[in-house]
Amino acid sequence: MESANDGPDLTRVRFVLVGPQSGGNVGAAARALKNLGFSRLDLVAPECDPRGEESRRMAVAAEDLLRLARVHETLDAALDGAGAAIGTSRREGKQRRPHYRLDALAPELGRLMAAGDLAFVFGREDSGLTDAELDRCTHLVHFLASDALPSYNLAQSVLVAAYTLRLALEGSTAAAAPEPLADHASREAAFVHLETALLAIGFLHEDTAEGMMRRIRRILGRADLTPGDVQVVRGIARQVLWLARTAGLSTPAEDEPEHPSGLGPDEE
Structure with missing residues (x-):
């Protein structure tokens, strides 16, 4: 711009x-x-x-x-x-x-x-x-x-x-404006949502989740996620959680936390 x-x-x-x-x-x-x-x-x-x-x-x-x-x-x-x-x-x-x-x-x-x-x-x-x-x-x-x-x-x-x-x-030379990237808050919320879903189905385990999520962040980070990409990630997580509940697996009551785990909102 x-x-x-x-x-x-x-x-x-x-x-x-x-x-x-x-x-x-x-x-x-x-x-x-x-x-x-x-x-x-x-x-x-x-x-x-x-x-x-x-x-x-x-x-x-x-x-x-x-x-x-x-x-x-x-x-x-x-x-x-x-x-x-x-x-x-x-x-x-x-x-x-x-x-x-x-x-x-x-x-x-x-x-x-x-x-x-x-x-x-x-x-x-x-x-x-x-x-x-x-x-x-x-x-x-x-x-x-x-x-x-x-x-x-x-x-x-x-x-x-x-x-x-x-x-x-x-x-740099003028070029057609690219699709906007997803902002920081929406990316972090998507990662938390996905982690919750993967924990629910046993793909992640509490003692190793941090390291595996770092790998997942690395994979998804290569894509320069757009707002639409973030919605796809959250849609996958939402469907996984629904299937986990249908199968009787234990899942959190709230599957879409507003803020990343351990890092709260600004309180300036």
Whole structure:
């Protein structure tokens, strides 16, 4: 989608910092975003004062981004309304989705942004994003780095991501608008609904459900789910639960929870 001046609408991109611990990093990230024309900064449970003296000193001329930054209690709240969420991590677990190097994913960024609001998600300075938080992301990326020092500073990561995205958007050509992507809340509700159904028929078991659902998320995540796709997934789950009840299997009284398990709504 383009703005009124025929350029990319950068207000549809949000940069989400989860548990930032250094006010200096928050301020430097705000400055990097403003350098590149971005304006949306979201913070999840910050462990520092994002508008304190250190943050303001490092933001220089980007204090307005600090004032306007939205603070959330949960990542789900910060991703509300986003179509695609790009999680940053250099760690790889045996059940984790494949990582893209950011520059390899760059050609897709314009398409993802055209299909809905885009979020870049960054983890804590000392430990990054948890597995549960990475599960909330539609894509995972890492940055080109030397083996001698592969970890980027948080503010540096924001700068690299913002610069790469801006280059990708500048180089993209106008094309027919793709079908919108399903938003974060509807995707998560569909995954919870499907997990409930698969538990009901014994395909999933309580002690192994988390790992198997991570694999299912990985499979479905490759499809860039649209609102129609989400309805199909929920229709399958609904029918499975109906058949389970018909067969006399034990099923939950409520098969369509409003919020993902363990992660509640925003209470700003």
